[in-house]
Amino acid sequence: MTIDDIARDLGISKTTVSRAISGKGRIGQETRDRVLRYIEENNYRPSAIAKGLAQSKTFNIAFVMPGDYSNADLPFFQKCMWGISTMASQRDYDVIISMVDEGNLSQLVRMIDHHKIDGVILSRTLEKDEVASYLMTGNVPFVTVGSAEEDSIIQVDNDHFGACRELTSILLHKGIRKIALIGGSTNVIVNQKRLLGFREAYMKAGIPVDNSLLYLDIENTGRIEGIVEEILAKNADCIVCMDDFICSYVLNKLDKDHIKIPEEIKVASFYNSSVLEQHQPAITELKFDVAELGMVCCNTLLDYIDKKEVKQKTLLGYEVLMKESTKN
Amino acid sequence: MTIDDIARDLGISKTTVSRAISGKGRIGQETRDRVLRYIEENNYRPSAIAKGLAQSKTFNIAFVMPGDYSNADLPFFQKCMWGISTMASQRDYDVIISMVDEGNLSQLVRMIDHHKIDGVILSRTLEKDEVASYLMTGNVPFVTVGSAEEDSIIQVDNDHFGACRELTSILLHKGIRKIALIGGSTNVIVNQKRLLGFREAYMKAGIPVDNSLLYLDIENTGRIEGIVEEILAKNADCIVCMDDFICSYVLNKLDKDHIKIPEEIKVASFYNSSVLEQHQPAITELKFDVAELGMVCCNTLLDYIDKKEVKQKTLLGYEVLMKESTKN
DNA sequence: CTGAAAGCGCTTACAG
DNA sequence: CTGAAAGCGCTTACAG
Numbered sequence: 093m094t095i096d097d098i099a100r101d102l103g104i105s106k107t108t109v110s111r112a113i114s115g116k117g118r119i120g121q122e123t124r125d126r127v128l129r130y131i132e133e134n135n136y137r138p139s140a141i142a143k144g145l146a147q148s149k150t151f152n153i154a155f156v157m158p159g160d161y162s163n164a165d166l167p168f169f170q171k172c173m174w175g176i177s178t179m180a181s182q183r184d185y186d187v188i189i190s191m192v193d194e195g196n197l198s199q200l201v202r203m204i205d206h207h208k209i210d211g212v213i214l215s216r217t218l219e220k221d222e223v224a225s226y227l228m229t230g231n232v233p234f235v236t237v238g239s240a241e242e243d244s245i246i247q248v249d250n251d252h253f254g255a256c257r258e259l260t261s262i263l264l265h266k267g268i269r270k271i272a273l274i275g276g277s278t279n280v281i282v283n284q285k286r287l288l289g290f291r292e293a294y295m296k297a298g299i300p301v302d303n304s305l306l307y308l309d310i311e312n313t314g315r316i317e318g319i320v321e322e323i324l325a326k327n328a329d330c331i332v333c334m335d336d337f338i339c340s341y342v343l344n345k346l347d348k349d350h351i352k353i354p355e356e357i358k359v360a361s362f363y364n365s366s367v368l369e370q371h372q373p374a375i376t377e378l379k380f381d382v383a384e385l386g387m388v389c390c391n392t393l394l395d396y397i398d399k400k401e402v403k404q405k406t407l408l409g410y411e412v413l414m415k416e417s418t419k420n
Numbered sequence: 421m422t423i424d425d426i427a428r429d430l431g432i433s434k435t436t437v438s439r440a441i442s443g444k445g446r447i448g449q450e451t452r453d454r455v456l457r458y459i460e461e462n463n464y465r466p467s468a469i470a471k472g473l474a475q476s477k478t479f480n481i482a483f484v485m486p487g488d489y490s491n492a493d494l495p496f497f498q499k500c501m502w503g504i505s506t507m508a509s510q511r512d513y514d515v516i517i518s519m520v521d522e523g524n525l526s527q528l529v530r531m532i533d534h535h536k537i538d539g540v541i542l543s544r545t546l547e548k549d550e551v552a553s554y555l556m557t558g559n560v561p562f563v564t565v566g567s568a569e570e571d572s573i574i575q576v577d578n579d580h581f582g583a584c585r586e587l588t589s590i591l592l593h594k595g596i597r598k599i600a601l602i603g604g605s606t607n608v609i610v611n612q613k614r615l616l617g618f619r620e621a622y623m624k625a626g627i628p629v630d631n632s633l634l635y636l637d638i639e640n641t642g643r644i645e646g647i648v649e650e651i652l653a654k655n656a657d658c659i660v661c662m663d664d665f666i667c668s669y670v671l672n673k674l675d676k677d678h679i680k681i682p683e684e685i686k687v688a689s690f691y692n693s694s695v696l697e698q699h700q701p702a703i704t705e706l707k708f709d710v711a712e713l714g715m716v717c718c719n720t721l722l723d724y725i726d727k728k729e730v731k732q733k734t735l736l737g738y739e740v741l742m743k744e745s746t747k748n
Numbered sequence: 749c750t751g752a753a754a755g756c757g758c759t760t761a762c763a764g
Numbered sequence: 765c766t767g768a769a770a771g772c773g774c775t776t777a778c779a780g
Contacts, residue, residue: 094757105767110759117760118765137533142757145473145772151536152480152516159502166494174487177519181527186536188480188514191505199509205465207773208479208514314698348675370641422773433751438775445776446749470773473756535757 093136102130113138140184150210151185153393154203156223157215159193167365168382169215172237175386176213183394187213195222204232211393213237235393237385239281239405246396248389248406250380252282255410256289256362257296259378260332262412264297266420268330268358272305272323274316274342275334283308286334286362316341324351330358330418336365336377343371358418373416380410421464430458441466468512478538479513481721482531484551485543487521495693496710497543500565503714504541511722515541523550532560539721541565563721565713567609567733574724576717576734578708580610583738584617584690585624587706588660590740592625594748596658596686600633600651602644602670603662611636614662614690644669652679658686658746664693664705671699686746701744708738 095113099106104123111117112127130136144150155176157169173187180187188209190200200223203209212227212234224245227234236247263271273290275283287308294301305328307319320342323331333339339361346353353359353373360376361368368375385408396402423441427434432451439445440455458464472478483504485497501515508515516537518528528551531537540555540562552573555562564575591599601618603611615636622629633656635647648670651659661667667689674681681687681701688704689696696703713736724730 096757106758107760107767107769108765111766114759120765123765137535139473139757140534140536141469141472141478142772143759144469145467145774146757146759148772150469152514155517166498169498170494173517174519177517177527181530184530184534186480186516186531188516189483189501189505191502199505202509202512203514206468206512207465208468344672424773434774435751435753435776436749439750442775448749451749467773470756471775473758474773474775476756 093134095138098127098130098134098136102126150208152188152209153180153185153390153397154188154190154200154209154212155215156190156192156200156212159191171382172215172386172389175383175388176390177386178383179387179390180394183391185210185390185394187390192223197223197226201226204230211235211397213389213393214240233393233396235389235396237389239285241281243404246392246402246404248385248392248408250385250408250410252285252362252410253289253292255378255380255412256286257293258289258410259360259362259376259412260290260293261296262414263330263332263358263360263418264293264299266418268418268420269299270302270305270327270329272307272326272328272331273334274307274310274319274331274338276309276338277311278308283334290332310338313338313341317345320345324357328357330360333359333361335363336361336368339368339375339377343368343375353417354419360418364413376415376418377413378410379413381408384408421462423466426455426458426462426464430454478536480516480537481508481513481718481725482518482528482537482540483515483543484518484520484528484540487519499710500543500714500717503711503716504718505714506711507715507718508722511719513538513718513722515718520551525551525554529554532558539563539725541717541721542568561721561724563717563724565717567613569609571732574720574730574732576713576720577736578713578738579735580613580690580738581617581620583706583708583740584614585621586617586738587688587690587704587740588618588621589624590742591658591660591686591688591746592621592627594746596746596748597627598630598633598655598657600635600654600656600659601662602635602638602647602659602666604637604666605639606636611662618660638666641666641669645673648673652685656685658688661687661689663691664689664696667696667703667705671696671703681745682747688746692741704743704746705741706738707741709736712736 095106095109098109108119108123109127111119112124140151155173177187188203190203192200212232214223214234214236216238221241224240236245239249240247275287278284291301310316316338331342333342342359351357362378364377364379388406388408392402392406423434423437426437436447436451437455439447440452468479483501505515516531518531520528540560542551542562542564544566549569552568564573567577568575603615606612619629638644644666659670661670670687679685690706692705692707716734716736720730720734
């Protein structure tokens with residue numbers, strides 16, 4: 093069934109039918125109701141593709157994700173995608189996936205060349221920005237989930253800096269001073285922010301950071317066991333992990349050595365990926381609503397596509413979950 | 421730039437231009453070359469959406485996945501999606517994601533109603549088939565990754581039955597007879613096949629299965645520790661896990677209790693999800709090429725959409741990886 | 749081998 | 765408030 097069929101059946105022009113559906117342009121209330129009722133009864137759905145051609149739009153956005161991301165990131169992408177896809181659907185858009193591995197943009201390029209999308213969501217904080225710069229030169233609307241380096245990029249992120257600062261502050265206020273920090277690559281922007289938040293908390297408390305307790309750029313998980321031993325030997329009060337992946341290795345090691353949490357050492361994580369969800373004792377951690385992150389990001393992109401005003405940088409909240417693992 | 425621009429610039433009709441690009445219909449070699457060269461030089465790309473409208477196609481397929489799948493399944497979905505998306509891209513298609521949680525098909529329904537896709541890939545072996553039956557009544561072309569219950573459904577899967585039988589056979593031939601099996605829900609079709617393969621191997625070897633060593637329908641991972649203790653008490657030679665998720669819990673427990681693999685007990689897994697990749701000692705397991713699964717599945721769907729002949733059921737291979745963990 | 753024309757199913761100035 | 769007509773950028777019988 094097409095708009096023509098409806099027009100014929102109702103004895104009106106298809107212009108009128110179109111207006112009744114879209115809500116654009118003047119139209120008599122009665123006529124509109126008649127059209128709407130007919131559509132409802134006959135279960136008519138306009139073809140997005142024909143509508144798209146007429147409006148030079150596709151009603152599709154692309155979600156770019158690295159094809160080679162690690163298992164640790166998987167839950168993040170899943171939830172984020174859920175948020176994006178849910179919001180897109182609500183606004184009558186769909187999301188096309190585009191996997192980029194090792195800088196191979198061909199999938200994305202094809203999609204853009206063929207006019208298959210109206211905009212793009214980038215799903216990882218970029219270090220060198222190959223994709224971002226491609227999109228900028230091509231003048232393709234896009235938004236990043238997570239912070240980007242360039243300020244001109246529209247970005248949506250959680251407030252990792254604030255979150256890490258707050259969690260660290262709380263620990264310090266509880267009298268937990270000798271805190272070891274284990275973290276991944278400092279090239280990754282979010283890790284930089286986490287470290288900054290950690291330091292800021294110390295600064296505000298007027299306590300110097302013990303740099304010998306900072307274990308950064310730990311990319312090889314095999315090293316973690318040794319690091320934990322070192323930390324224990326140094327008699328630290330607490331181990332803070334930059335993410336749950338690291339944290340799960342730390343917990344494993346402590347478990348294996350029968351070291352009691354929180355009695356013998358406390359543990360906290362700067363990120364909750366649901367990997368640790370059921371851990372006993374419960375782990376103190378930061379909670380971010382990743383599904384919401386995805387939704388806000390999607391909304392921002394669609395607003396931008398619709399030429400609405402959009403915040404250049406949106407910062408979303410966090411929760412500090414104090415649990416058993418840092419009890420005094 | 422459109423096809424009209426090219427026609428005008430080249431002084432030919434747009435019919436001819438279209439033919440040169442699509443390769444359909446008779447056209448002089450010289451004319452074609454001229455068009456192709458022009459296109460190359462001016463970097464022209466036809467609009468997929470206009471092409472789609474003219475052909476009543478979208479060049480998009482949907483990839484349906486459960487919105488609530490567990491972390492254990494994540495690596496599977498990632499790789500599968502990679503395979504699908506790579507193949508789709510090669511064949512000039514794109515893949516739209518559709519998340520279905522708790523039987524809420526609205527996203528998918530919207531997509532189909534609005535004519536946004538040409539076909540669907542279902543990504544999980546369905547127990548009750550809500551999505552499948554919806555697609556069947558709507559006459560939407562679709563293929564499943566993994567086996568489906570109904571034979572009329574086009575499906576692509578790995579040969580789990582054969583794989584499990586072979587691994588079990590090898591263990592039996594090595595003289596490992598007292599094998600405990602820990603598995604998840606027997607409602608899931610793939611788990612049924614794994615169990616059948618296991619039993620078949622025993623049958624072929626003329627050895628009766630010790631049913632008291634079968635721990636099935638283990639949905640609560642909390643129970644695994646106790647089960648391992650029971651198995652150890654029963655003096656089993658080997659623990660076979662139906663998937664890596666279960667296996668990682670088993671390994672954890674054994675590690676905690678300082679039980680040596682393979683000296684004190686052997687361990688094997690019926691699935692390799694890369695969760696255990698770096699485990700010491702290396703774990704004997706089955707290997708399936710999930711990316712290939714995705715690619716074949718996508719190919720099958722696109723062939724079907726193109727009205728080509730398609731196998732009703734495609735069974736892909738496997739590898740048995742004998743490792744340290746089952747050494748005599 | 750090539751082209752004029754109709755068509756895919758919508759939208760949107762323009763005129764009334 | 766409503767409609768005829770042109771247009772979005774392609775494809776494809778049909779005719780030559």
